[in-house]
Amino acid sequence: MKLLTVAIPCYNSAEYMNQAIETLLSGGEELDIIIVNDGSVDDTQVIAERYAAKYPSIIRVIKQENGGHGEAVNTGLANAKGLYFKVVDSDDWVNENALKQVMEVLKSLIADGNSPDMFLANYVYEKVSLNKKKVINYRSALPRDRIFTWDDIMYFKQSQNILMHSAIYRTKLLRNCGLQLPKHTFYVDNIFVFQPLPYVKTLYYMDVNLYRYFIGREDQSVNEQVMIRRIDQQIRITKIMLESHDLMQIKSKKLQNYMVKYLSMMMTVSSVYLIKEGSDESLDKKQELWDYLQNHNKKLYKKIRSCILGRSMNLPGKFGRRIVEVGYNISKKIYGFN
Numbered sequence: 155m156k157l158l159t160v161a162i163p164c165y166n167s168a169e170y171m172n173q174a175i176e177t178l179l180s181g182g183e184e185l186d187i188i189i190v191n192d193g194s195v196d197d198t199q200v201i202a203e204r205y206a207a208k209y210p211s212i213i214r215v216i217k218q219e220n221g222g223h224g225e226a227v228n229t230g231l232a233n234a235k236g237l238y239f240k241v242v243d244s245d246d247w248v249n250e251n252a253l254k255q256v257m258e259v260l261k262s263l264i265a266d267g268n269s270p271d272m273f274l275a276n277y278v279y280e281k282v283s284l285n286k287k288k289v290i291n292y293r294s295a296l297p298r299d300r301i302f303t304w305d306d307i308m309y310f311k312q313s314q315n316i317l318m319h320s321a322i323y324r325t326k327l328l329r330n331c332g333l334q335l336p337k338h339t340f341y342v343d344n345i346f347v348f349q350p351l352p353y354v355k356t357l358y359y360m361d362v363n364l365y366r367y368f369i370g371r372e373d374q375s376v377n378e379q380v381m382i383r384r385i386d387q388q389i390r391i392t393k394i395m396l397e398s399h400d401l402m403q404i405k406s407k408k409l410q411n412y413m414v415k416y417l418s419m420m421m422t423v424s425s426v427y428l429i430k431e432g433s434d435e436s437l438d439k440k441q442e443l444w445d446y447l448q449n450h451n452k453k454l455y456k457k458i459r460s461c462i463l464g465r466s467m468n469l470p471g472k473f474g475r476r477i478v479e480v481g482y483n484i485s486k487k488i489y490g491f492n
Contacts, residue, residue, distance in 0.1 A: 155235060155236070155237060156184055156185065156186035156235045156236040156237070157184040157185070157236055157237055157238065157257060157260060157261060157264075158181065158184065158185055158186065158236045158237070158238045158239070158240060158257065158260065158322070159185075159186040159187075159188060159230070159234035159235055159236030159238070159239050159240070159325060160178055160181075160185060160186070160187050160188070160236075160239075160240050160241070160242050161188045161190060161226070161227060161229075161230025161231065161234070161239070161240075161241050161242075162174055162175065162178075162187065162188065162189050162190065162230075162241075162242055162243070162244050163190050163192055163223050163226030163227060163230070163241070163243060163244065164189055164190060164191050164192060164194060164198045164202065164226070164244045165192045165193065165194055165198075165220065165223075165226075165244075166194045166195060166196045166198060167194065167196075167198050167244035167245065168194070168196040168197040168198050168200075168201055169196075170244065170245045170368075171189075171198065171201060171202075171244040171245075172201065173247045174242055174243070174244050174245070174246060174247050174248075175187065175189070175205055175213070176247075177247040177248045177249070177250050177253070178242060178247075178248060178253070179209065179212065180248075180250035180251075180253055180254060181253050181254070181257055182212075182257075183211060183212060184257060184261075185212055185236075185257070186212070186214070186234065186235045186236045187209075187212055187213045187214070188213075188214050188215075188216060188229075188230045188233055188234070189202040189205070189206070189213065189214070189215045189216070190216050190218065190226040190227075190229050190230050191215065191216065191217045191218070192218060192220050192221060192222065192223075192225065192226040193218065193219050193220025193221070199215070199217060202215040203215055214233070216229055216230075216233060220338075221337045221338065222336075222337050222338040222339055222340070222342075223243075223335075223339075223340065223342055223343075224335030224336050224337060224339055224342035224345075225335070225337045225338075227241055227335050227342070227346065228334060228335055231325070231328055231329065231333070234325050236325055237260075237264065237269070237324065237325060237326075238260060238273065238322050238323065238324055238325060239322070239323050239324075239325040239328055240321070240322045240323075241318055241343075241346070242365070245368045246319070246365065246366055246367055246368050247366045247368075248364055248365055248366065249362075249363055249364055249365075249366065252275065252362040252363055252364040253364060255360070255362055256273070256275060256322075256360060256362065256364055259273075259358075259360055260273060260322075263301075263358065268301050268356075269324070270301055270324070270356040270357050270358040271323070271324050271327050271353070271354040271355055271356050271357065272321060272322065272323055272324070272327075272354045272356075272357045272358075273321075273322040273323075273357075273358050273359075273360070274292060274296065274316065274320050274321060274322070274357065274358070274359045274360070275320055275322070275359070275360050275361075275362050275363075275364035275365070276289055276290060276291040276292070276320065276361065276362060276363045276364060276365075277289075277290050277317065277319035277320050277363070277364065277365035277366070277367050278290070278363050278365065278366050278367065279367050279369050280366045280367060280368050280369060281369050282368065289363055290313060290314065290317075290320070291314075291361060291363075292310075292314055292320070292359055292361075293361060294308060294309065294311070294314075295307060295308050295309060295310045295311070295314050296308065296357070296359040297359065298359055298360070298361050299358075299359075299360065299361075300358070301356050301357070301358055302356070302357055302358070302359075303355065303356060303357070303406075304354075304357075304406040304408050304409035304412075305406055305408055307408050307409075307412070310412055310415065312419070315347075315415075315416055315419065316347050317343065317347055318343040318346050318347055319365040319367050320364075320365065321346070321347050323350060323354075327350060327353055327354065328350060330353070331349070331350045331353040333345075333346070333349060333350055336390075336391075336394065339387050339390060339391065340384055340387045340388075340391075341384075341387060341388055341391045342391065344391055344392075344395060344416075344420060345391060345394060345395060345398070348395050348398065348413065348416060349395070349398045349399070351409060351412075351413060352399060352404055352409065378427075378430075381423075381427050382427050382430060382431050385424065385427050385428060385431065385436070385439070386439075388420075388423060388424050388427065389424050389439065389443055391420070392417075392420040392421060392424050392443065393443075393446060395416075395417060395420060396417065396446075396447060396450055396451070396454075397450070399413070400451065401413050401414055401417070401451075401454055402451070402453045402454060414454065414457050414458065414461075415461070417454070417458060418458045418461050421443065421444070421447065421458060424440070424443055425440050425443070425444075428440040428443075444459075
């Protein structure tokens with residue numbers, strides 16, 4: 155069995171997929187790379203097959219009808235041969251030295267019989283057009299270089315949420331928890347790093363800058379205008395996450411608090427973009443989303459409404475909406491997203 159499977163979802167990725175593949179190849183023979191061609195109409199398949207022919211013991215190619223990012227991840231997970239599983243998007247890449255270090259630590263943990271359910275490393279926002287980088291690390295939130303549990307975690311800043319970029323899961327755990335991402339939907343990475351968490355019992359954090367997250371394409375799903383156009387999909391993902399667990403029943407209070415905080419962020423993102431769009435229809439959708447949360451889980455609703463983000467999202471009138479926009483613009487500068 156391979157040590158680590160990396161799925162690369164590709165949709166018309168011919169222009170930039172080479173960098174993702176080349177940097178991953180530094181993982182060597184213990185890496186299982188699955189290039190999932192999700193219905194591309196450019197040269198994605200040609201490039202993928204060229205790599206598979208050159209590295210047949212490392213790279214596999216799976217071609218499927220277009221099902222979206224989530225379906226490509228599902229396909230990668232279903233066909234994974236590695237003990238661990240990670241997703242690297244086709245326009246991103248990894249640091250080769252950091253990957254080698256991560257692989258060595260994973261090997262040693264497995265050899266000692268202490269392999270964790272989740273392995274975490276840092277990621278870097280790469281704003282190539284502006285020649286800017288921003289490292290997201292977990293030094294103040296997680297113990298380093300040892301196995302730990304949720305009861306050992308510390309305070310997560312708003313910029314320190316666990317994202318797909320930082321997460322490596324035990325493959326068996328993802329399968330056993332029934333992870334299945336929805337088709338033809340953006341922002342499914344939030345489900346990927348939320349729904350499995352109560353099944354994770356042991357974690358390990360390594361303070362290396364592994365994942366490089368490219369920011370800046372106009373058609374990128376996290377582009378502000380794109381997010382406003384796709385707000386219905388953001389709302390759908392938020393509702394799926396709300397329904398995935400009764401957070402009030404989670405035994406670890408620290409994990410419960412983290413997941414509530416993550417959901418607060420999801421509610422905030424949806425609310426902010428609906429407010430920024432500004433139409434009566436969008437403002438009605440915002441109210442409907444908060445009503446949905448209240449009807450689904452009153453205790454969770456009160457908990458999210460009581461936090462700073464929750465309170466600010468429901469300030470009345472134009473003044474309240476302006477406060478939200480100002481806060482959002484400040485957050486963009488602090489945390490480097492979009």
